[in-house]
Amino acid sequence: MATTISSAFDSGNIRVVGQDGDRFDLEIVKDASSDFYQWFHFRLAGAGGREVTLRIVNCADSAYPNGWPGYKARLSVDRETWVQVPDCSYGDGVLTIRLTPETDCVWLAYFAPYSMERHHDLIATFSSLPDVAYRSLGQSLDGQDIDCLTIGEGPLTAWIYARQHPGESMAEWWMEGALEKLADPDDPVARVLRKEVTFHLVPNMNPDGSRRGHLRTNAAGINLNREWHEPSAEKSPEVLCVRNAMDAARPDFAMDIHGDEAIPANFLAGFEGIPSLTQRQSDLFKLFSDTLERLSPDFQSRLGYEIPAPGQANMSMSTTQLAERFGCLSTTLEMPFKDNDNLPDPVCGWSPERSKFLAHACLHALHAILPDLKKA
Numbered sequence: 364m365a366t367t368i369s370s371a372f373d374s375g376n377i378r379v380v381g382q383d384g385d386r387f388d389l390e391i392v393k394d395a396s397s398d399f400y401q402w403f404h405f406r407l408a409g410a411g412g413r414e415v416t417l418r419i420v421n422c423a424d425s426a427y428p429n430g431w432p433g434y435k436a437r438l439s440v441d442r443e444t445w446v447q448v449p450d451c452s453y454g455d456g457v458l459t460i461r462l463t464p465e466t467d468c469v470w471l472a473y474f475a476p477y478s479m480e481r482h483h484d485l486i487a488t489f490s491s492l493p494d495v496a497y498r499s500l501g502q503s504l505d506g507q508d509i510d511c512l513t514i515g516e517g518p519l520t521a522w523i524y525a526r527q528h529p530g531e532s533m534a535e536w537w538m539e540g541a542l543e544k545l546a547d548p549d550d551p552v553a554r555v556l557r558k559e560v561t562f563h564l565v566p567n568m569n570p571d572g573s574r575r576g577h578l579r580t581n582a583a584g585i586n587l588n589r590e591w592h593e594p595s596a597e598k599s600p601e602v603l604c605v606r607n608a609m610d611a612a613r614p615d616f617a618m619d620i621h622g623d624e625a626i627p628a629n630f631l632a633g634f635e636g637i638p639s640l641t642q643r644q645s646d647l648f649k650l651f652s653d654t655l656e657r658l659s660p661d662f663q664s665r666l667g668y669e670i671p672a673p674g675q676a677n678m679s680m681s682t683t684q685l686a687e688r689f690g691c692l693s694t695t696l697e698m699p700f701k702d703n704d705n706l707p708d709p710v711c712g713w714s715p716e717r718s719k720f721l722a723h724a725c726l727h728a729l730h731a732i733l734p735d736l737k738k739a
């Protein structure tokens with residue numbers, strides 16, 4: 364039987380540019396109307412029991428070339444469990460994946476995918492709970508709803524939103540973990556949080572990019588996390604509808620959930636360079652970060668992004684825009700595509716399960732800083 368590769372499905376992305384039996388040369392396809400690419404997701408069929416060599420040949424010009432050294436592709440035989448491909452190496456702009464599939468159909472991806480079908484399952488599960496309210500905040504350019512789940516009845520307001528960058532699928536695994544914990548009727552931390560805080564959760568800010576297999580942009584090739592200063596109905600309705608909803612329910616606390624291609628660690632990014640930065644905001648950010656570091660062995664604060672100079676913040680990004688607009692504690696969480704090198708898992712690397720545990724830890728940290736957050 365001939366070996367085939369296909370990606371014409373939810374969040375699929377790859378192009379076959381050469382095949383010699385069980386050796387394939389592949390290219391990752393650019394996001395529509397954009398030069399970004401790094402996300403791949405495809406099925407390898409008909410090669411059960413035979414060694415296959417897959418070469419992704421256009422890595423050098425991808426969005427984050429530093430994402431490839433030390434990276435291992437993810438593999439699944441059942442589309443539930445995803446493991447690292449041990450024989451995966453990078454050199455001269457080519458990621459080479461060698462494997463002998465156990466079965467005739469296996470799936471490979473940049474990270475464990477979180478499909479739009481699973482997103483609908485998530486919304487179905489949580490919107491049906493008696494203490495969770497559902498609303499659509501608006502629609503994407505492809506006509507998909509921007510789903511928002513509200514839970515809790517406290518005086519504080521929290522907005523947690525994920526997947527502005529659709530290829531960062533760990534972000535929606537994190538959201539699934541956060542929802543499972545927040546909705547648990549018996550969890551003591553969740554019970555206190557629901558009493559003190561009203562949570563608005565947007566599990567997927569970019570459903571079009573997710574379904575299309577994009578790395579970083581929506582259907583029009585727009586990077587949503589560069590639109591927060593002036594979102595528009597034409598280019599970025601996803602951001603416009605969420606920001607409008609935030610204007611109507613102003614956040615005291617906000618988290619924007621992402622994945623980082625290059626850095627093998629979990630870290631937070633903040634809002635240091637905003638024009639009207641207050642000491643209270645800076646203190647709360649440090650307190651949240653320190654608390655999370657104490658609570659989770661998967662979190663650290665040593666590795667991260669360069670901190671902008673005073674007044675030099677990029678106000679088109681959500682975390683800076685919300686910190687400036689609302690004077691709130693606003694954070695970006697970055698999780699690795701590779702692994703957390705401080706606590707590595709050679710089999711799975713960073714994973715959906717670990718993303719969920721990190722979500723639990725973030726909610727514990729929020730619980731721990733509630734007394735400080737309540738002080739004006």
Ligand code: ZN
Pocket residue numbers: 528531621622
């Ligand atoms: Zn991102």
